[in-house]
Amino acid sequence: MTELMLKYFRDKQKDIQSEKVYDSQCPFCSMQCKMKLIEQRVVSRTTYKTIGADNPTTEGRLCVKGMNAHQHSFHRDRLKQPLLKKNGEFVPVSWEEAYAAIHRNFSKIQRENGNHALSVYGSGSLTNEEAYLLGKFARVALKTKYIDYNGRLCMASAATGANQSFGMDRGFTNSLQEIPKTKCIILAGTNIAECQPTIMPYFEQARANGAYIIAVDPRETATTDLADLHLKNKPGTDEILAHALLKIIIKENLADQEFIDERVTGFKEIYHYLDDLDLEGCAETTGVPLEELYQAATAFGQEESGMIFTARGIEQQVNGTNTVRSFLNILLATGKIGKPYSGYGAVTGQGNGQGGREHGQKADQLPGYRSIENPKDRAYIASVWEIDEEELPGKGVSAYEMFEKADEQLIKGMMVMCSNPVNSGPNAGFIKSALKKLEFLVVVDMFLSETAEHADVVLPASSYLEDEGTMTNVEGRVTLREASYPLPGKVKHDWQIVCDLAKLLGKGDKFQFQSAEEIFEELRRASKGGKADYSGITYEKIRSRNGILWPCPNENHEGTTRLFEERFAHSDGKALMFTPANEIQEMVEDAAYPLTLTTGRVMSHYLTGVQTRKSHSLAARHIESFLEIHPSTARKYDIQNESLVNIESRFGKITVRTLFSEKIRKDTVFVPFHWGGEQNVNRLVSDELDPFCKMPGFKVTAVRAAPYLSRKAIDH
Ligand SMILES: Nc1nc2c(c(=O)[nH]1)N[C@H]1C(S)=C(S)[C@@H](COP(=O)(O)OP(=O)(O)OC[C@H]3O[C@@H](n4cnc5c(=O)[nH]c(N)nc54)[C@H](O)[C@@H]3O)O[C@H]1N2
Ligand SMILES: Nc1nc2c(c(=O)[nH]1)N[C@H]1C(S)=C(S)[C@@H](COP(=O)(O)OP(=O)(O)OC[C@H]3O[C@@H](n4cnc5c(=O)[nH]c(N)nc54)[C@H](O)[C@@H]3O)O[C@H]1N2
Ligand code: SF4
Ligand SMILES: [Mo]
Numbered sequence: 001m002t003e004l005m006l007k008y009f010r011d012k013q014k015d016i017q018s019e020k021v022y023d024s025q026c027p028f029c030s031m032q033c034k035m036k037l038i039e040q041r042v043v044s045r046t047t048y049k050t051i052g053a054d055n056p057t058t059e060g061r062l063c064v065k066g067m068n069a070h071q072h073s074f075h076r077d078r079l080k081q082p083l084l085k086k087n088g089e090f091v092p093v094s095w096e097e098a099y100a101a102i103h104r105n106f107s108k109i110q111r112e113n114g115n116h117a118l119s120v121y122g123s124g125s126l127t128n129e130e131a132y133l134l135g136k137f138a139r140v141a142l143k144t145k146y147i148d149y150n151g152r153l154c155m156a157s158a159a160t161g162a163n164q165s166f167g168m169d170r171g172f173t174n175s176l177q178e179i180p181k182t183k184c185i186i187l188a189g190t191n192i193a194e195c196q197p198t199i200m201p202y203f204e205q206a207r208a209n210g211a212y213i214i215a216v217d218p219r220e221t222a223t224t225d226l227a228d229l230h231l232k233n234k235p236g237t238d239e240i241l242a243h244a245l246l247k248i249i250i251k252e253n254l255a256d257q258e259f260i261d262e263r264v265t266g267f268k269e270i271y272h273y274l275d276d277l278d279l280e281g282c283a284e285t286t287g288v289p290l291e292e293l294y295q296a297a298t299a300f301g302q303e304e305s306g307m308i309f310t311a312r313g314i315e316q317q318v319n320g321t322n323t324v325r326s327f328l329n330i331l332l333a334t335g336k337i338g339k340p341y342s343g344y345g346a347v348t349g350q351g352n353g354q355g356g357r358e359h360g361q362k363a364d365q366l367p368g369y370r371s372i373e374n375p376k377d378r379a380y381i382a383s384v385w386e387i388d389e390e391e392l393p394g395k396g397v398s399a400y401e402m403f404e405k406a407d408e409q410l411i412k413g414m415m416v417m418c419s420n421p422v423n424s425g426p427n428a429g430f431i432k433s434a435l436k437k438l439e440f441l442v443v444v445d446m447f448l449s450e451t452a453e454h455a456d457v458v459l460p461a462s463s464y465l466e467d468e469g470t471m472t473n474v475e476g477r478v479t480l481r482e483a484s485y486p487l488p489g490k491v492k493h494d495w496q497i498v499c500d501l502a503k504l505l506g507k508g509d510k511f512q513f514q515s516a517e518e519i520f521e522e523l524r525r526a527s528k529g530g531k532a533d534y535s536g537i538t539y540e541k542i543r544s545r546n547g548i549l550w551p552c553p554n555e556n557h558e559g560t561t562r563l564f565e566e567r568f569a570h571s572d573g574k575a576l577m578f579t580p581a582n583e584i585q586e587m588v589e590d591a592a593y594p595l596t597l598t599t600g601r602v603m604s605h606y607l608t609g610v611q612t613r614k615s616h617s618l619a620a621r622h623i624e625s626f627l628e629i630h631p632s633t634a635r636k637y638d639i640q641n642e643s644l645v646n647i648e649s650r651f652g653k654i655t656v657r658t659l660f661s662e663k664i665r666k667d668t669v670f671v672p673f674h675w676g677g678e679q680n681v682n683r684l685v686s687d688e689l690d691p692f693c694k695m696p697g698f699k700v701t702a703v704r705a706a707p708y709l710s711r712k713a714i715d716h
Contacts, residue, residue, distance in 0.1 A: 022484035027464035030348035071615035079460035080489025119146035123418035124356035127469025135360025145393035157320025158346035160693035167569030174343035180205035183303035189313020193222035220663035236700035242326035244282035254301025259335030266577035305341035325578035338564035355472030358532035363396035368530020398694030423608035426696035428682035593702035609674035644708035652683030
């Protein structure tokens with residue numbers, strides 16, 4: 001450092017009048033990177049920066065989103081007071097006035113139409129305490145069966161697939177520390193490099209140690225760049241691809257018969273099914289050359305250890321559950337699970353995508369991953385909640401189906417907490433019109449999102465800097481996000497809002513919580529004996545051990561690092577292999593909509609972009625959406641680079657700018673989903689859902705594309 005620079009820094013240091021450091025965790029993805037916000041007062045200005053903090057999962061790393069997360073939290077558009085719509089305009093009001101309007105309208109709706117006319121829509125970005133409380137609120141305070149959450153659009157097929165095959169769903173069966181030592185990795189429909197950047201080093205290390213890496217993705221991405229072999233398949237053909245790989249493994253004598261005999265049921269059925277599978281046909285359907293299928297299958301089958309990671313690329317399909325299970329078949333047939341360096345990872349998406357799906361905000365679920373249809377589970381939770389079992393409602397419907405009920409006017413009121421379904425749900429035009437049909441909509445958010453705009457009341461919630469609670473990260477590690485920053489304006493925590501509303505509805509005695517920790521203490525009891533057992537976890541224990549991996553059934557238990565070492569979670573202790581019941585449906589070519597649209601993410605934006613579009617550093621990287629299209633495909637439709645195009649499906653139309661890329665298949669186009677309005681790609685996505693888990697098919701839509709302005713119009 002030169003003298004001049006040293007002087008500059010010394011002078012700057014002198015200018016700093018005060019510095020405060022606040023501990024937190026990133027509000028975005030499932031890595032839940034630990035961070036510190038540094039607030040400095042320099043002369044008359046306050047400046048902020050975010051730096052990483054050490055933790056076992058991401059070791060102090062942050063990605064660009066984490067580094068700039070504070071920008072949205074301090075953004076001037078942050079809601080600081082409740083808003084009530086009067087004559088079509090939002091007016092800032094007191095909490096009392098907002099609550100009174102909710103009380104009046106919710107009571108009226110239930111009086112006139114019964115309890116189930118109200119519904120709750122939650123989120124995998126809420127803390128465990130809030131997700132738990134929201135489930136209790138719906139069943140105990142509103143007494144409605146209609147509660148579901150945005151995880152239905154995210155990991156529902158991975159969760160259902162793992163539950164059906166293994167009897168239990170925790171995203172990663174092994175610890176991250178095992179990844180560098182595995183010999184072969186399949187990355188199926190996952191773009192870790194852009195979506196979970198801070199765990200990339202584990203995979204890079206595996207590669208440096210000689211692991212053979214296979215990627216399955218219709219596009220070349222920063223993740224497929226890491227692979228030795230990239231199977232660039234047609235979107236939506238992953239189930240067939242997985243069956244083909246398994247057939248080759250069996251044919252080449254690479255199955256682990258001993259493991260199959262001891263630990264698996266259902267092998268005979270899939271064996272016979274595969275007998276009839278035509279590998280040439282699979283190569284044609286998937287668009288992957290047969291030699292590459294052989295190369296992938298034999299590499300995975302031959303190595304002594306191996307891991308498969310899946311994410312939304314293969315899961316957000318209308319056959320998502322079966323697709324996940326077909327990949328799990330490969331692990332089960334090769335005995336690569338329940339052992340060191342061998343296992344499965346469904347790469348979790350949202351910050352609390354894991355915990356958010358365990359504690360009862362799902363339509364069919366009670367805390368601890370219990371079932372709302374199981375009499376024993378119902379009785380246990382009723383005892384924790386101190387109500388009669390008969391008072392517990394039954395199973396409701398999935399996220400998108402709640403909007404269908406709203407459209408039919410069976411659901412007349414809704415509370416959305418921490419989600420923006422107008423942008424994130426499939427067939428978005430329909431969701432918007434269904435929301436408009438509601439008699440009363442309450443949205444709890446930090447901003448006036450595209451969904452909040454349609455609300456009657458918007459309640460301002462606290463951000464990641466202010467709200468304490470536990471978040472279960474990608475590994476199944478329960479972490480504690482400390483509350484540190486003061487609440488701005490009249491903002492409240494989500495859990496406080498839920499407790500206030502319960503009080504209003506006459507159920508205050510069941511919601512007398514003064515802190516997140518008090519809620520966690522009840523959650524511990526409610527999860528005891530369930531599959532996702534948190535009963536041995538305390539805030540103190542999380543603090544002293546830097547997080548605990550569930551299940552953790554008692555206070556002396558240190559948590560569970562590797563699952564299924566001795567037995568799977570089905571009652572017979574065995575895993576169940578999957579065999580398709582019917583012939584797999586292939587997408588029929590549609591001459592009117594000749595291109596296959598797939599959707600996903602870019603590094604600098606998060607989900608529907610409500611938060612990241614507010615951050616100037618992040619927004620500047622992608623100020624608008626785009627259509628990634630192969631230049632030769634574009635030429636066919638007279639489409640220019642960096643020009644506006646209309647994209648149309650049977651469900652809707654959007655307009656975005658093109659971005660030519662030779663990295664995408666010629667029959668496929670890609671649009672990210674971080675923008676709303678004219679750029680909302682979900683206006684194009686169909687309303688078809690996976691029959692088992694109700695996952696929409698975000699990754700496969702038949703579309704056509706045409707220049708926004710025809711050539712003639714441009715020439716004039
Ligand atoms: N930067 C950023 N990071 C995020 C998020 C974000 O919005 N932005 N969101 C978080 C959340 S909630 C989630 S769920 C995760 C999602 O993480 P990912 O699932 O990794 O992300 P996606 O971009 O949706 O899809 C992954 C890949 O699937 C490919 N793909 C598309 N269609 C198909 C197909 O039919 N078959 C196969 N094999 N692949 C296909 C896409 O080309 C893409 O590269 O990311 C989390 N992290
Ligand atoms: N086409 C397409 N659509 C998709 C996907 C895809 O790959 N393709 N992926 C799907 C996936 S994986 C997911 S997870 C969903 C997510 O979809 P959404 O649930 O809509 O996700 P977000 O954009 O994160 O919306 C969160 C909202 O809550 C607010 N918020 C943030 N933190 C808090 C908080 O602590 N409390 C409260 N009350 N509000 C808060 C934010 O401001 C924002 O408005 O989208 C799905 N939609
Ligand atoms: S977005 Fe994910 S990887 Fe990036 S800093 Fe936040 S938690 Fe970490
Ligand atoms: Mo997600």
